[in-house]
Structure formats: C-alpha cells, structure tokens
Amino acid sequence: MGKTVHEQVLDSAAILFAEDGYAGVSFQRIAAASGVEYSEIGRLFGSEDKIYEELLESLFSQYSLRMSAVLEGSDLPVVKVESFARALCAFHKDVPNFFPLYYRELLKPSPFFESIVLKNIRHVAYQSDNNIARGIQKGTFRYGINPANATLLLAGMFHYFFLASRIAKSLLPESINDEDFITQALDLYLNGLQKSE
Amino acid sequence: MGKTVHEQVLDSAAILFAEDGYAGVSFQRIAAASGVEYSEIGRLFGSEDKIYEELLESLFSQYSLRMSAVLEGSDLPVVKVESFARALCAFHKDVPNFFPLYYRELLKPSPFFESIVLKNIRHVAYQSDNNIARGIQKGTFRYGINPANATLLLAGMFHYFFLASRIAKSLLPESINDEDFITQALDLYLNGLQKSE
Numbered sequence: 001m002g003k004t005v006h007e008q009v010l011d012s013a014a015i016l017f018a019e020d021g022y023a024g025v026s027f028q029r030i031a032a033a034s035g036v037e038y039s040e041i042g043r044l045f046g047s048e049d050k051i052y053e054e055l056l057e058s059l060f061s062q063y064s065l066r067m068s069a070v071l072e073g074s075d076l077p078v079v080k081v082e083s084f085a086r087a088l089c090a091f092h093k094d095v096p097n098f099f100p101l102y103y104r105e106l107l108k109p110s111p112f113f114e115s116i117v118l119k120n121i122r123h124v125a126y127q128s129d130n131n132i133a134r135g136i137q138k139g140t141f142r143y144g145i146n147p148a149n150a151t152l153l154l155a156g157m158f159h160y161f162f163l164a165s166r167i168a169k170s171l172l173p174e175s176i177n178d179e180d181f182i183t184q185a186l187d188l189y190l191n192g193l194q195k196s197e
Numbered sequence: 198m199g200k201t202v203h204e205q206v207l208d209s210a211a212i213l214f215a216e217d218g219y220a221g222v223s224f225q226r227i228a229a230a231s232g233v234e235y236s237e238i239g240r241l242f243g244s245e246d247k248i249y250e251e252l253l254e255s256l257f258s259q260y261s262l263r264m265s266a267v268l269e270g271s272d273l274p275v276v277k278v279e280s281f282a283r284a285l286c287a288f289h290k291d292v293p294n295f296f297p298l299y300y301r302e303l304l305k306p307s308p309f310f311e312s313i314v315l316k317n318i319r320h321v322a323y324q325s326d327n328n329i330a331r332g333i334q335k336g337t338f339r340y341g342i343n344p345a346n347a348t349l350l351l352a353g354m355f356h357y358f359f360l361a362s363r364i365a366k367s368l369l370p371e372s373i374n375d376e377d378f379i380t381q382a383l384d385l386y387l388n389g390l391q392k393s394e
Binding site (some may be wrong): 010019020022024059072101103104106107108125129145146148149150152153155156157158160161163164173176180181184185187188190191193 | 216217218221297300301303304305322326343344345346347348349350352353354355356358359360361370373377378381382384385386387388389
C-alpha cells in the first residue's frame, strides 16, 4: 500500500521543519515539497500550526513508546541502561528528523513545547531515573549518584554524538565510528556508575 | 568607558541570531534592538552576513582561547579534564549566546561553518584528544579508550546539560543543580576513564 496524502504531507513537512524550525515553514513550501496541492493541504490540516503539532505529537509519542519499551519490564538495571542507549541510537537512525526538531524546541520552544515535548521527555526521563535508583538500591550502582544527573549524562552523551555525527559529519575525526563510540560510551558510563569491586 | 556603536550592534545581533539563526535576522531588527540607526549599521558592517561573520568569529575565538588556556601547560591529564569541564561550564555562563549559535550551526551550517566553527572546535578537540592520549600513556586512563570518543563524551555531557538547564529550564527536575551536576558528571566520567587500582 502506498502512502496516504496525509502521510505524504507529514513526511515532507518533517524534513522542512527539521531544517527551519516551527516558524520557518509555509503551506507553499510544504505543497512544493510534497507534491500535494496547496488547497488540499489546507483542507486536510487547516493551518501550518496543525501540521507541526501533529508531526511533533507523532514523533514524540514514537520516541516515548520506543524508550519505554526497554525501560519497563524486569531486566537488571545495567541491562536496561545498555538497552536504553542502544534504543536511543536506533531511534536517531530510524527517525532522523526527531532530534533536529527536539533541539529546535530546546533552542526556541513552540506553543507545543509543554504539552508535547516536555510531557514525553519527562516520561522517559522518569523511567530512566527509576532504573538508576533501582540500581543504587540493589547495590549495583554507586551510592550518592543523583539518578536525574545520571539520566541527563547518558542522554547528553548520545544526543551530542548524533548531532555531531549525523548532521555535522565534518566535525568529527575519521577515527570515530558508531559502533565503537556506543560501546566505549556505555563502557565508560557503566564503569563510572558501578561500584568498584 | 561605554560601549562603542560597533559593540552595541554586535551585542544586540548576538541575541537575535541566537534566537533565530543565521538566516532569520534583518538589519531592521538589529536596528530596532540596538537603537542604532539602520543607515549607520549599513555603513559600519555592509550586510547582515558581515555582522554574523564577525560575531561568530568573536565568539568562537573566545571559546578557543579560553579552552586552550586550560588544555595547554603541564598539569596532569586528570587535572586538565577537570579544568576543561569547569572552563566549559564557566563559558556557558559568561557567554550565553555562544551555545545556541553553535547548535544552530550544527543543525543548519551557515557559509561560515567551515572557516569559523569547524576550525575552532577542531582546535579545542585536538588539544583535549592529546590530553586523553597522554593520560593513557602515563597509565592514568584505561588502555583502549579512543581519545576522540572520550573528548566527544565529555563535551556532550556538558553541552546537553547546559542546553537543558539554561534554555529549557522546565525540562529538568528541581533536584538538579549546577554544582552537583558538574561534580557528579566529572566524578562519573573520571571514574569511568581511570584504570581501576
């Protein structure tokens, strides 16, 4: 089955909004990029705002679902940290417009920041915090670590890497590759987080 | 001594470009924000591009100078990692427009990306890589760590924290504060990087 006109519009809009942000994209540009008539887009969505809102909601709920899937359940805290990092990296690859949109929201929040961005990011962070806290309780992770700090560190390590490696490729030396980076980052992070024997 | 008209224009432009990026700011807006006449700005700078270029050059060379100051010299590798992280955080505070502009360049490079952004970021990263490599040679840091990965991790940890804490304050739980975060981040990072006894 091919894409619906609705999906076609959202796909094109995702690329444009990732490039130019919430306020930088008009119906005209979305029409030109998607090959869908201007009037048809108006009929389907009503306004640029509605397209942006629907897109943001779709990307952030995908993010939240994918991350929650690995943070819920009964795996050991160390395993969940690894799965979370790998899921984050897979999501960066599969949904390349998510992170540019997220960063643009952090740099200049749209009217949907609270209801969509904040809600979903907090939900995931809360689950990760709980996982770190459980690791401290179990004696796997060091006592005294603030779980919120540990979550923020983990996210930052990978977000910046993907921002640098996907978008600004020339920033990084050639010696860096994905699998190496992820493995070393996790290794360093877990080594730092775990109690020494 | 008060600011020169030149400085006044650059200060106002910094805020506007940090908010709306390279392509989003006109002479008109800079004139309105700085209180300097439109025609005077034209005479001083010639074009919006020139203002942006001068601003970027000034912020990125400040960054490079401040980071190099702590990465050069004869301190031990561990001390340099700490000083580098603290200098990075101090720079975030002192020059709040630097990081939004840097992130905007990563998201959508301007014509000055290579000549200004890349040149300075690479210079600092190179010095940090050397410091990590020296720590491995000395037996302080674990053998097998790729210095470029370690630098990228360190930068990412702090960049994302400041993006989240300065710009999107509501993203973070109240339990997070600067000094705690920096201390725990450095502790976790150095604990992860160092050889176990």
